[in-house]
Amino acid sequence: MQVAMACRSCKRQLLLVARQANTAVATELYSGAAAAALGHQLRVATKPAAREQRRAFRCTQARSGILDVIRKSIQQSSEPYRVVAATKEIYDACSRAAPYKIDPIAVKAGTIPKTSEGEDIGEGKGMWHDDFKLPPTFSTWSQVTMLHMYLVFARLRNLDRDAAQSWQAQLVDHFFFDAEERMDLNHGISSRAMRSRYLKDLFSQWRGIVAAYDEGVAKGDAVLASAVWRNVFKAREDVNVRDLAATVSWMRLCLKMLDQMPDEALFTRAASALRWPAKNEFAVVDKPTRQLGDQLASPTTAPPAGKASSAA
Structure with missing residues (x-):
């Protein structure tokens, strides 16, 4: 009975986090993996031991799903604040x-x-x-x-x-x-x-x-x-x-x-x-401009002696 209550508690926490995240990722996580982890799509076992084992498994998976949603929710909710801080630093450099x-x-x-x-x-x-x-x-x-x-x-x-x-x-x-x-x-x-x-x-x-x-x-x-x-x-x-x-x-x-x-x-x-x-x-x-100035300032190369004498 305590395990069953824990599963319902996990489900309720997951719903609250998904509702606060208000993102498609959280919704998909709850409707898909988390729902499966909570046992909505699992068959109920006939033996008491198997039933308790399935409940314990669902509770563990639900907690894992909750942590995933929380991590994604924190990342997505903190991203706008990071962008505001980063753009403010960039703008200060511009201004x-x-x-x-x-x-x-x-x-x-x-x-x-x-x-x-x-x-x-x-x-x-x-x-x-x-x-x-x-x-x-x-x-x-x-x-x-x-x-x-x-x-x-x-x-x-x-x-x-x-x-x-x-x-x-x-x-x-x-x-x-x-x-x-x-x-x-x-x-x-x-x-x-x-x-x-x-x-x-x-x-x-x-x-x-x-x-x-x-x-x-x-x-x-x-x-x-x-x-x-x-x-x-x-x-x-x-x-x-x-x-x-x-x-x-x-x-x-x-x-x-x-x-x-x-x-x-x-x-x-x-x-x-x-x-x-x-x-x-x-x-x-x-x-x-400097290169052109250097070329103009350099002395003219003298012609070879043979060519000079023949020209004379």
């Missing part, structure tokens, strides 16, 4: 690329300087401001951040469809939460409706950026450089082509490093692929 600060006193007083397009100009130091001569504005921060995000976004497509969508959605959510907070705290946009309008425009930019960079990656460096010029450098006519070439070379390198990274390593090492400074690619871009 730190082009930092800028806005003086809150100047914002309230209305004395903050602005660009010709009416953007607030803050204070910013770093590679993208110093080496690539990008102004410390919200637009620069968002474009450089989205540039970094795209590189990871492209790598995530190699995951399973559901996993890729989960990773990409979390990464994009981190960006737009941060963007709205910057609009409010840094630029004094307290109107929720106005922030929503700006966020819609920013989302349209993001979708266009993904399409433009995808086209550039597929069609070649010239098309990719054109996409970078239109978005990051705002199609400025005075842009340094050397900056575009270095940015494209850096994008290719980051995509290569991310592609060589195993899927499981995305949880811990994805942000490391973005740490290589884009300015280091100036050495790669300048290499052909």
